[in-house]
Amino acid sequence: MYSSKIAGIGHYVPDNVVTNDDLSKMMDTSDEWITERTGIKERRWIDPKSDDTPSTMGTKAARIAIENAGITPDDIDFIIFATLSPDYYFPGPGVMVQDQLGIREVGALDVRNQCSGFVYSLSIADQFIKTGMYENILIVGAENHSGGLERSTRGRGVTVIFGDGAGAVVVQRNEEKGSGILSTHLHSEGKHAKELALEGPSTLRWVPEIIEANDPEDSSYYPYMNGNFVFKHAVTRFMEVIGEALMTNGYKPEDISLMIPHQANLRISQFVQKKLGLSDDQVYNNIMRYGNTTAASIPLAMSEAWQEGKIQSGDLLCLAAFGSGFTWASALIRW
Numbered sequence: 001m002y003s004s005k006i007a008g009i010g011h012y013v014p015d016n017v018v019t020n021d022d023l024s025k026m027m028d029t030s031d032e033w034i035t036e037r038t039g040i041k042e043r044r045w046i047d048p049k050s051d052d053t054p055s056t057m058g059t060k061a062a063r064i065a066i067e068n069a070g071i072t073p074d075d076i077d078f079i080i081f082a083t084l085s086p087d088y089y090f091p092g093p094g095v096m097v098q099d100q101l102g103i104r105e106v107g108a109l110d111v112r113n114q115c116s117g118f119v120y121s122l123s124i125a126d127q128f129i130k131t132g133m134y135e136n137i138l139i140v141g142a143e144n145h146s147g148g149l150e151r152s153t154r155g156r157g158v159t160v161i162f163g164d165g166a167g168a169v170v171v172q173r174n175e176e177k178g179s180g181i182l183s184t185h186l187h188s189e190g191k192h193a194k195e196l197a198l199e200g201p202s203t204l205r206w207v208p209e210i211i212e213a214n215d216p217e218d219s220s221y222y223p224y225m226n227g228n229f230v231f232k233h234a235v236t237r238f239m240e241v242i243g244e245a246l247m248t249n250g251y252k253p254e255d256i257s258l259m260i261p262h263q264a265n266l267r268i269s270q271f272v273q274k275k276l277g278l279s280d281d282q283v284y285n286n287i288m289r290y291g292n293t294t295a296a297s298i299p300l301a302m303s304e305a306w307q308e309g310k311i312q313s314g315d316l317l318c319l320a321a322f323g324s325g326f327t328w329a330s331a332l333i334r335w
Helices: 020-024 031-038 054-068 093-100 114-130 153-159 190-195 207-213 227-249 266-276 294-307
Strands: 003-012 017-019 042-044 078-082 107-111 136-143 165-174 180-188 258-261 316-323 327-334
Touching (some): 003 114, 003 294, 031 266, 054 093, 114 165, 114 180, 114 294, 114 316, 136 294, 227 316, 227 327
Parallel strands (some): 078 136
Antiparallel strands (some): 180 327, 316 327
């Protein structure tokens, strides 16, 4: 039985910065209102004139991760792409990254676990490495939220939160005992699926049906979120799944060198930090600069933390996520 490690990290975000003041010109909101509720000051939204898409952003992040891993695209033997906003309804973006990187005909898997997508993907990669099936797996998390947000007062509860971007890692066979990915933990609770969802277009509500209805009050084709309900469940599940990871490996919260939570809401991260008794140096947040980038948020934050020297060899790293589904997950890594 092999073990696995993260050998390379990279990220990419669009150039277009959208501040809270910019949003106040589109809807009834303000910098104070957004900051108080979410901690977000700005986010990146794709410029429609650019060539940025989830797959192209993912490819840019992947190139950096592959280079940092000290390998070439030819060494990648499997691709996992996590997103809720693929370039197309089908095919999925995994095969597009394979083509854009010029990788040989390796397998490509698309993961649709939204905010938990990256940790789910990490767990999948870990299992493939452990069994000896693959040696170098590329994981990409990338999102284009901005194109599907309701830029009006009605939609502000969701629109102010989300941003675009991509993060990527290379998961590799690990030769050192006691290091690498120690464990991953995955959960779901589908009875709350509609509390954070996009109902249409979908196979339950096709585009022609929406067009035919011609209902100006219909908001089903924009994301819906029951904010307070999601917040309450998120803080509970974050605590549970982090505790599960620590207990499985015989650690306590004070043993964590750095926790990187999914960047859903700064208030959620701060609540969990306080409950765990962690210092500011033990938690990494960048939601204030990028908003919630869903499947991209953890690899994007991990990439920045690594660039800033906040992740060192031997550190105990805890990743945790909660999102639509509901799904939640955690991973404990000895760097």
